[in-house]
Amino acid sequence: MTVKLTQQDIKRYNRNIWKVVIGGFVILILLFVSVGMGLFGALPTFRDLENPKSNQASEVIGDDGHTPLGSYYIQNRSPVTYKQLSPNLVNALVATEDSRFYNHSGVDFSRMFTIVLYNLVGKKQGGSTITQQLALNLFHERAHNKLKRFVQKMQEWITAVKLERHYTKDEIITMYFNTVDFGAYNTYGIKSAAQTYFSTTPDKLTPDQAAVLVAMVNGPGLYSPIRHPDNALHRRNFVLARMATEGFLTEGQVQEYQAKPLGLKFHRIDHNEGIAPYFRASIKKDIQKILADGGFTKSDGTPYDLDRDGLKIYTTINPQMQQYAEEAQAKYMRDLQGQFNGQWKGVNLYKSIPTFKSLLDRGMKLSDRYKSLKLQNMSDDEIQENFNTPDTLELFTWKGKIDTVMKPIDSIVYNKLLLRNAMMSMDPTTGYIKAWVGGINFEHFKYDQVVQGARQVGSTAKPFTYAVAIEQAGYSPCMQINNVPDTIYYDGTAWCPRSSPSETVPGMITLRTALARSQNWVTAHVMKDVTPIPVMQLIKKAGITTNVPPYPSICLGTFDASIFDMTGAYGIFANQGIWTQPTYLLRIEDKNGNILYTHHTGVKQVLNPQTAYVMTYMLKGVIQEGTGTRLTWKYGLTNPIGGKTGTTNDNSDGWFIGITPQLVTGVWTGCEDRDIHFRSTRMGEGANSALPIFALYMQKVYANPALGIKKNVDFVKPENVDIVTDCSVYNQQQQTSPAAPDKKLGF
Structure with a gap:
């Protein structure tokens, strides 16, 4: 039966259809208004848009102001600027995700209707623009409930329009790449992804590499080149084809790149990665204390989080010198461990x-x-x-x-x-620490021997006793003393050190020779003259923070100290008697470049310049004629270098501290427990267990002129030096007018 519609019926149906359309449109408008008013959840404020929240790694930066040493993070994410993005990345993203990116204002309505038609015929397509995806990355977790997802989609549209109003297209692209999750391995943001998957930086990515990473943005698990290489290859080739369609590549280039394998240079990054891991772990605690004690807060009043807020930590560490120090340690400690194992075999x-x-x-x-x-x-x-x-x-x-x-x-x-080792190198004039090696392997042994470990310093303490004698009594390095036992009575106790017969230089010897050959009896004789308290006071003024009891035995280094303190203390000899506080942190900036903290280095005069200069002459004797001569004959370092070896009881600790006009470097070697040690002094002494690492390090430093550490520079000689260092002149003076040194010294 056929029903004939009247004109009136048709008009009524049309009115109903229009009511539905208009009603739906009104409902949609009301929904948008409601979403915009925050009735379905708060939208980002203007401040939120100006300061989008994303966990950003804080970077530790070397002394050149831009080379990263490593990062602190919950999510391994470090932001880049637009100039640091390869054009290949931008082209691949636009071609694949949003070809009309530069023509819309956040929401591409023409594309949206096309996507609806595709989905109606069963071809599932995403309709989000790059800006909408950014809105999701910044402010939402993707909802799985369809109704919630619909509301969330409207929130993204509104946020996307706001983003387009407040940021340029280049800034949106940059923010997008900085916020993308690239899957497993704690890889967030393009900088981390480029390093993890191709061991490179975002600005150096080739078209095929860029295509691999862009292929992952909508399916980091599905298109992982590690877990699903076939999927990744297929998706990469699709991205390359899209780049050709949009005119970013020629067909010939696409065919060439599609024929290539994925070409991964996978390098999983974790907190142990990067140079100076011990330094970064140590400075992290200091930064957290500075931020807490200083009451530093963000614009919203919350405290800074070093693992999330993208801080920039500028340090004094020279990346190249740090690398040289780590390489020197690794090269020699491998050989030294073999020597050690040989002594304990069987x-x-x-x-x-x-x-x-x-x-x-x-x-x-x-x-x-x-x-x-x-x-x-x-x-x-x-x-x-x-x-x-x-x-x-x-x-x-x-x-x-x-x-x-x-x-x-x-x-x-x-x-x-296992032998352990630590090393620190600093500029004595500025106090800036250039290299810091706290142990042999941070992944396995977290204990930082540079600052945490205080070990007996041995003969590296001897120069402080001689310095007191030169400063207070005008002793000359040419002064001769009979190298025989000399008992010291102090506070009712008698003390006399031992001296190995094979290492004892018999007869009358100069103070310079006594220090160079590390003679215990002569050092004890000088201590008897100067008394312990002035020596203890000088050691403390030179920056030693551990306990130094005023006993005669401190002249032989029976007290404990860290590499950090001892290296800083030797700076007084190289820096004309001035102690400059060892410094490693320069300033802390927030992610926007605002300075939060600036470090100021402490400085004080500890010795007069004349004494310091004479001590450099004494310490050069160690290298020229004493326990450090292998620095010259074995390693070829003949330029002005002073230093002192140190070996403690039973060869438990081996030390060498070397000074040049531009660098002071301390090295320590020993086992975790002092009761485990070398079985012979020949192998356990500082000249064998520590000095070679200094030598290998300095060889590389001198070979790199860009570092500015020169071999032809000598220690500065102050005016009016009246301490005689020319022994022929000194001997003539003694023959004509011998004078006994003043034994009543104070400091």
Whole structure:
């Protein structure tokens, strides 16, 4: 049966259709208004748009003001500027995600209707512009509920329009690349992605590399070149084809790039990456304390978070010199460990080291494994059994970390017999620390020997006793003393040091020779003259922060000190008697370049310039005729260098501190526990265990003229030096008018 519609019916249907259309449109407008008013959730404010929130890594920067040493982060994200983006990246993104990016104002309505038609015929397509995707990245987590997602979509449209009003297209592109999540491996932002997947920077990405990364933006898991290389290759080729369609590449270029493999140079980044890891870990604690104590807050009143707020930390570390220091350590310590292992091969450790069992027990209880087992409520017997049951373990070796099967208790033995090493190098005039190597491998051994470790300093303390004698009594380096035992009575106690017969220089010797050959008896004789308190006072004024008791034995270095303090203390000799506070932090800036903190270096005159100069002459004697001569004959360093070796009881610690007019560098080597050490002084002395690392480091430093560390520069000689250093002149003076030095000294 056919129903014939009257004209009136048609008009009524048309009115209803228009009512539905208009009603729907009104509802849509009301929804937009409601969303805009924040009834479905707050929209970003103007301040939010000016300061979009995203976790940004804080960067530690070297002394050149731009080379990153490493980062602190929750999300490994470091922002870049538009100029740091390769045009290939921009072209790939626009071609693939939003070809009309430069022609719309945040929402591309013409594209939206096209996408609706595609979806109606079953071809699923995304309609979000780059600006809308940025809005989602900045301010939302993608909702899975369809109704919530619809409301969220409107929020994105409004936010996208606001973004377009407040930012240029280049700024939007840059913000987009800085906020994108590139999948696993803690890779956020294009800078991190370029480094992780291609070991390069965003400005150097080739078209095919850019295509791989742009392919990941909408499916970092699905198009991961590590987990799904076939998907990544297919998607990359699609991006390249789109670049040709939009005129960014020719067809010939596309075919060439599509024929190439993915070409990954995958390099997983974590907190252990980058140079100077010990330094970065140490300075992090200082920065957090500075920010907390200084009450620094962001514009919203909340405190700064070093792991999230994209701070810039400018330091004094020279990236090239730091690299040289780490390379010198790695090269020599590999050989030295071999020497050490050779001395202990086949030796029963329990018989040769009486405290070995207790050392192992303490090492076990300090281990992460022990703490974990304790948390599982295991008994001591169960833990002991666990440590004696073979397991797959990761060990550090100088040939790289290895996985092996062994008893956990044996791994503790292995680590106890590993030599440790630390090194610091600084400019004595500014106090700026140029290199900081806190240990042999930060991933496996977090303890920073530069600042955390205070070890007995041995003969590196001797120069302070001689300096007091020169300063207070005018002793000359040419003054001769009979090298025989000399007992010192102090506070009712008698003290006389030992001296190895094979290393004792017999007869009358000069003070310069005594220091150069590290003679204990002559040093004790000088201490007897000057008394302990003035020496202790000089050591403390030179920046030693640990306890230095005023006993005669401090002249031989029986007190403990850190590499940090000792290197800074030797700066007084190289810097005309001025102690300049060792400095490593210059300033802290927020992500917008506003300065939050600036460091000011402490300076004080500790010795007069004449004494400091004479001491440089004394310390050069160590290299020219004493325990540091291998610096010349083996390593070819014949320029003005002073220094002092140090070896402690039983060869537990080996030291060398070298000075030049432009650098002071301290090196220490020893085992974790002092009871484990070299079995012979020939190998354990500072000349063998520490000096070579200084030598290898300085060879590289001198070979790089760009660093400005010159070989032909000598220590500054002040005017009116009346301390005689020419021994022929001194001897003539003594023959004509001998004078006994004043024994009543004060400091």
